[in-house]
Amino acid sequence: MAILEARDLTKSFGGVAAVSQVTLAVEENEIYSIIGPNGAGKSTLFNLLSGRLPCDQGRVFFKGAEITGMPPEQIVRMGMGRSFQVTNIFPRLTVFENIQSTVIFQQGKGLNLFAPAKAMAINETESILEMVGLLEKRNEAAGVLSAGDLKRLELGIVLATKPDLLLLDEPTCGMSPVETAATIDLIKRIAVETSITVLFTEHKMDVVFSISSHITVMNFGRVIATGSPEQIRADGQVQRVYFGEG
Amino acid sequence: MSCNRTQHWSWWLVAAIILIALPFVLEKAVSQYYVYLAIKIIVWALFAMSFNLVLGYGGMMSFGHAAFYGVGAYCAALLIVKASWPMPLAFLAAPVAAALAGLVIGFFSVRIKGVFYFAVLTLSFAQLLYIIVFKWRSFTFGDDGIQGIPVPDIISTQDSYIGYYFFALAVALVCIYLLWRIGRSPFGLMLRALRDNPQRSTFIGMNVQNYRLIAFTISAFFSGVAGALFTFLETSVSPDVLFWSNSGEVILMGLLGGMDVFLGPALGAAIMVLLNSFITSYTQYWQICLGVTLILIVLVFPQGVGGLMAKFYSTWKGEKRA
Numbered sequence: 420m421a422i423l424e425a426r427d428l429t430k431s432f433g434g435v436a437a438v439s440q441v442t443l444a445v446e447e448n449e450i451y452s453i454i455g456p457n458g459a460g461k462s463t464l465f466n467l468l469s470g471r472l473p474c475d476q477g478r479v480f481f482k483g484a485e486i487t488g489m490p491p492e493q494i495v496r497m498g499m500g501r502s503f504q505v506t507n508i509f510p511r512l513t514v515f516e517n518i519q520s521t522v523i524f525q526q527g528k529g530l531n532l533f534a535p536a537k538a539m540a541i542n543e544t545e546s547i548l549e550m551v552g553l554l555e556k557r558n559e560a561a562g563v564l565s566a567g568d569l570k571r572l573e574l575g576i577v578l579a580t581k582p583d584l585l586l587l588d589e590p591t592c593g594m595s596p597v598e599t600a601a602t603i604d605l606i607k608r609i610a611v612e613t614s615i616t617v618l619f620t621e622h623k624m625d626v627v628f629s630i631s632s633h634i635t636v637m638n639f640g641r642v643i644a645t646g647s648p649e650q651i652r653a654d655g656q657v658q659r660v661y662f663g664e665g
Numbered sequence: 666m667s668c669n670r671t672q673h674w675s676w677w678l679v680a681a682i683i684l685i686a687l688p689f690v691l692e693k694a695v696s697q698y699y700v701y702l703a704i705k706i707i708v709w710a711l712f713a714m715s716f717n718l719v720l721g722y723g724g725m726m727s728f729g730h731a732a733f734y735g736v737g738a739y740c741a742a743l744l745i746v747k748a749s750w751p752m753p754l755a756f757l758a759a760p761v762a763a764a765l766a767g768l769v770i771g772f773f774s775v776r777i778k779g780v781f782y783f784a785v786l787t788l789s790f791a792q793l794l795y796i797i798v799f800k801w802r803s804f805t806f807g808d809d810g811i812q813g814i815p816v817p818d819i820i821s822t823q824d825s826y827i828g829y830y831f832f833a834l835a836v837a838l839v840c841i842y843l844l845w846r847i848g849r850s851p852f853g854l855m856l857r858a859l860r861d862n863p864q865r866s867t868f869i870g871m872n873v874q875n876y877r878l879i880a881f882t883i884s885a886f887f888s889g890v891a892g893a894l895f896t897f898l899e900t901s902v903s904p905d906v907l908f909w910s911n912s913g914e915v916i917l918m919g920l921l922g923g924m925d926v927f928l929g930p931a932l933g934a935a936i937m938v939l940l941n942s943f944i945t946s947y948t949q950y951w952q953i954c955l956g957v958t959l960i961l962i963v964l965v966f967p968q969g970v971g972g973l974m975a976k977f978y979s980t981w982k983g984e985k986r987a
Contacts, residue, residue, distance in 0.1 A: 469868070495870035507868070509861035512854075520858045521869045523851045529871065530879070531851040539851065580869050 420483065422447045422584055422616050423499075428467050428477035437463040439640040440477070445584070445633070450610050450617045452627045455637035456660075461620040462504055464637070465588050468618075469501045470494045481584070500582030504589045506569040508576060510562030514553055517561050517572055519544040521579035543579075551575040551605065567598040571605075578609065585609070587619035591626060599623065603630060628652070636660070688830040700826040701898075702942055704833050706935045708894045711837040713918040713930035714844055715887030720916070721924030722853060723880045724860030725775075728784040728912050729791030732770060733885035735907030737763040737892025739798060742811045742902045747804075752817055756893050763889020764882050766794075771881035775874045788909060795907040810903030814896060822900065833894050840887050845927060847883065856880055917955075921962055923969025932971045 421444040430438045438460045445451045453461050466472040468479055470491035478487045486494050495501075509517050522540040523529060548554045551571040556564065561572060570590060577585060590606065591599040607630050610617050621627050627634060628648045636644045636657050644654045651657055691699040712734055719725045740762040744755035770790045777783050798805045805811075816822070820832040847853055855876055859866045863873050896902045905911075914937065922933025940958070944951040966973045 490872075492867050492870050492872050495868055501868055503864075507862060507865040509858045509865060511861050512857060516854065516858075520851075520854045524855060524869055524871060528851045529855045529876070532883075533846045533850055535846075535849050536851045536854045537849065576865070576869065 420447065421445060421480075422482055423468065423618065424480040425464075425468060426478050426480075428464065428479070429475050430463055430467055430472060431475055436640045438467060438474075441637070441640075441642050443635050443642065443645065445616060445618050447616055448610070448614050449632040450607070450619075450630050451633045451635070452631040453618070453620045453635045453637060454622065454624070454627050455620075456622070458639075459637040460640040461637060462588055463640075465501065465586055465620065469499060469586055495580055495582075498581070498583035499586065500577035500580045500584070501586035502570075502573045502577050502588055502590060504592055506566075506573045508561050508569060508572050510560070512561055513557065514559050514561050514564070514572060515544060515548065515557040518547050518575050518579050521576050522547070525580050547575050547579050550578065550609070552601075566593045567595070567602075570594065570602065574605070578613075578615075582615060584616045584618065587617065589620055589622070591621065591623060599626060606630065684834060688827045692825070692827065697826055700830055701822075702938060704826060704830050704898055706938045707830075707833045707837045708891050708898065709915075709918065709934035709938055710931035711840055711894070712888055712891035713915050713922070713934045714841055714928075715884050715891065716915045717919055717924055717930045718844060718847065718856075718880055718884040718887075720919055721930070722848060722856040722860065723877060725877060725881065726780045726784045726916075727774075727787045727881070727884075728909070728916070729770065729787030729789070730884075730888055730915050731907050731909060731911035732787075732791035732794050733763040733767055733888035734892040734895070734911060734915075735791075735794060735798070735904075736766045736885075737889030738896040738902045738906045739805065739811075739892075740889070741893040741896045742814050743805070745814055746811055752815070752897070756897070759893035759896075760886045760889035763892065764886035767882040767885020767888075768878070771878045771885070775877040775881060788912065791907065791912055792909060795904055795909070798907055799904045805904075808904055810901055812901040814900045814902070816897050816900060820897070822898065829898060833898065836890065836894060840890055841931075844887060848927060852876075852879070917959060919969075921959065921969055923971030923973070923975070925968060926971035926975050929969050929971030932974075933969065936970065 423445040425441060425443050428438055428441045429436065441464055453464065455461055463472065467474045470486065470489055473488060478485060480486065481494065481497060481499055486497070509520065512520065519540050522543045523536060526540065528539065545554065548557055551574055553568065553571055553575065556568065564572060574590065587606070591602050594602060603626055606617060609615055631648060634646065634648055634651045635642055636651060638660045643660060644651055644657045646654070687703060688700045691703060716727070716730050719727050737759040741755045741759040744750040744758055745752060750758070770787065774783055774786045777786055799808055801807065820829045822829050855871065859871065859873060859876055866873055892906060895906065918933035918937050919930045920933070921936055922931065923929030940955065941951060944954050962969065968976070
């Protein structure tokens, strides 16, 4: 069964269609990627899927239930976590608190007014920090981390929401080749170990082909091809648009 | 560890002795007026600290907190004068009324996006309350205010302020303790996360508006306690308690004392009350001195006096360890 399904999603800004009649289905436990040049509409599509922007037309289904028009926090609580292209963390909290606050919230204890938060969710927080490789930096203020660490921290926050589906918007954006490889390994490991479905956008091609089971290619807001990495590689239109060949 | 703990307790003991001895020393060494000033500091410290839950923790720039202080003050006075409630009951009802006002004003305000609009809307609500109290003579006595509010003998300020000092101190300490608990609770952590990044908070599943509204209401409750304490200190109340300048002053106290240090706003309150009473006794240009002080603080140490002291303390501790 598809864990996430989008039918004919359309969104225009001032008469320009940023996303136009996009249909896609993400199967459970797969790594699915959306590629396309800058301005192809990938981030807008993510905003439509995660409820951050209302769509003009079309419907979104998550775990079989329609989530079109639902407030984003409710979609998150249903099990869809997302990261942003420009990292979104809590800059004045420590690295540890960034994860801990999310774990505490996820456990439904956010409205507890009197228990000391300091002693809560220590083990869960530490295991997530270890997974994303930030255990040593636990006491640093999150706002001063390097770009790569910020991305990892955000990934940790999203994991702390215990998602079934992970939406990652350019998770390796701004990373060196070494960092990129490490991050991709991490995403792969998470997908395998925790059986989380991953949907991500990317513009580094080698990255995409090495880990995805399905790829959708977008250009000017439209889907121009969908298929396995082999099919995409062989697609003539994709080659013209994306690789500038032919 | 045990050495640390003893040290910890000795600090508390020193603080307790100072707080207990203070009014007697002030009364003997100088005059009753200084005991009155000490109570005023306690009242404003509580107000400033309850306000800090909204600004320091929640990142919401409320420019209308005089509304909750004023509702607390008026509720206590009116219940006694108009409805003949006993003082303890009126005192307990005041913060509840303030919290209700906070719930209503907050309900509309937390929906607003942007610091500026939030400030303007809360300011407007507060001024609306001010005008209502000012104009509705038959109910609130308008700008005449309410005078001669009776208080029980034990805390009467007729002959000496000492009884009331301990009453205000006890009430304020209980409230400040609760605020401290809330600040370090999961809810306090959620608030700080929300202040840092509302969008990320939404995307961990938080209903941002609800969390803001709860913080706003709690803050209004404790502001109402401060307002009621003020009413019984003065045994009178006038529409001035609702005026926007009170909302402004409580913000300045936070800035002055430092919003990131728990006791910062209380320190700011003490500095403001003392500066106010001493400078006004020398010159009528107290506002100029205040303005200059604030500009200097914002430019030179934006963390406030409390932030500065915390920094010195941690450096000193670090040196001692090394």
